[in-house]
Amino acid sequence: DGGITQSPKYLFRKEGQNVTLSCEQNLNHDAMYWYRQDPGQGLRLIYYSQIVNDFQKGDIAEGYSVSREKKESFPLTVTSAQKNPTAFYLCASRLAGDRGELFFGEGSRLTVL
Amino acid sequence: QQPVQSPQAVILREGEDAVINCSSSKALYSVHWYRQKHGEAPVFLMILLKGGEQKGHDKISASFNEKKQQSSLYLTASQLSYSGTYFCGTELGAGGTSYGKLTFGQGTILTVHP
Numbered sequence: 001d002g003g004i005t006q007s008p009k010y011l012f013r014k015e016g017q018n019v020t021l022s023c024e025q026n027l028n029h030d031a032m033y034w035y036r037q038d039p040g041q042g043l044r045l046i047y048y049s050q051i052v053n054d055f056q057k058g059d060i061a062e063g064y065s066v067s068r069e070k071k072e073s074f075p076l077t078v079t080s081a082q083k084n085p086t087a088f089y090l091c092a093s094r095l096a097g098d099r100g101e102l103f104f105g106e107g108s109r110l111t112v113l
Numbered sequence: 114q115q116p117v118q119s120p121q122a123v124i125l126r127e128g129e130d131a132v133i134n135c136s137s138s139k140a141l142y143s144v145h146w147y148r149q150k151h152g153e154a155p156v157f158l159m160i161l162l163k164g165g166e167q168k169g170h171d172k173i174s175a176s177f178n179e180k181k182q183q184s185s186l187y188l189t190a191s192q193l194s195y196s197g198t199y200f201c202g203t204e205l206g207a208g209g210t211s212y213g214k215l216t217f218g219q220g221t222i223l224t225v226h227p
Contacts, residue, residue, distance in 0.1 A: 031213060042115065042219035043155070043200060050213045059115070059216065090154065101145065102202070102215065104154035 002027045006091050006105035013085075013112050019078045021108045023091035029103070030096035032074035036060060037088040037107075046089075049074055050096045078110060085112045114138060116203045118218035125191050125225045133186040133221045135201030142206030144177050144184040145215065150197045158186075158199075188223070196225045 004025045013019050023032065031050045035043040045058030049068040063082025068074055074093075078085045088109050092102040116137045123131050135144065143162050147155040161177035161184055172189045188195055198220045205212050 033215065035217070040219065042118075043202075043217035044115070045214065045216055048214060056214070058214070096213065101157040101160060102147075102155075103157075106154050 004091060004093055004103055004105035006089075006108050009106065009108060011108060011110045013110070015112055016080045018080060019085070019110060021076045021078070021089055021091075021110070023074045023076065023105060024072055025074075025093045025103075025105075026072060027093060027103060028071070029093035030071070031094050032068070033092045033102065034058075034064075034066065034074070034076045035090045035092065037090060043090065046076065085110055115216055116201055116218040118199075118201055118221050120221060121219070122222040123224070125195075125223070127193060127225055127227055128190055129225075131188045131191060131223060133188075133199050133201075133223070134183060135185070135203070135218055136181070136183045137203050139182065139203075139205055141177075141179070141182050141184075141203050142211050143204045144175075145202035145204070146175055146184075146186050147200045147202065147217075148195075148197045149200065149220075155200060191223075191225045193225050193227065196223055198222050 007022045033048040034046040044060050046064050047066040049055035055068050065077045090107045091105040094100045094102050116135050119134045146158040149155040175186045177184045200217045200220050202215050202217045204215050
């Protein structure tokens with residue numbers, strides 16, 4: 001079955017450590033997105049990518065980094081520069097160049113101790 | 114810039130209707146609507162494109178007022194399963210092409226009681 005897989009589902013890290021969240025899709029989608037979800041603040045866009053080897057900053061990119069070396073993969077690194085990294089992170093994908101729907105992964109919950 | 118949703122929360126009895134609004138300060142290319150249940154990923158409801166169209170999905174429909182850059186989601190004869198958080202997502206573009214950036218509002222929490 002096609003879909004988006006995020007891992008890990010839960011992650012605990014110490015303050016000051018970098019963390020990488022995985023996002024893999026087998027939907028043959030061109031565009032991939034990372035959102036951060038905090039209570040009462042909705043879904044905020046971190047980074048997005050429309051093609052391999054290219055990505056753009058979203059509204060809250062500071063303290064995060066991404067790569068898009070393969071069409072299927074769009075990992076997100078939460079760096080030590082991110083001041084409040086504890087959150088629920090959602091990865092999504094869709095066909096580029098088409099006003100298509102977003103397909104979301106199940107999310108990764110990061111807790112920084 | 115995030116679109117603005119209103120109201121922030123709605124409480125209904127089964128069978129009642131509700132309207133959720135979404136507005137943007139910029140000219141929109143499309144508007145998306147999603148519903149998220151607690152602890153789950155958001156699920157797609159519908160997309161509205163430039164042109165002021167209206168769409169429907171069972172007893173859930175939506176409209177897009179291009180002149181006002183506003184969209185409204187209409188839930189009629191609400192069911193218990195409608196409970197969740199509703200998000201509108203807005204997309205900018207030009208010349209029939211999207212910029213690719215999809216930004217969401219802060220969400221509207223809908224609770225339906227028996």
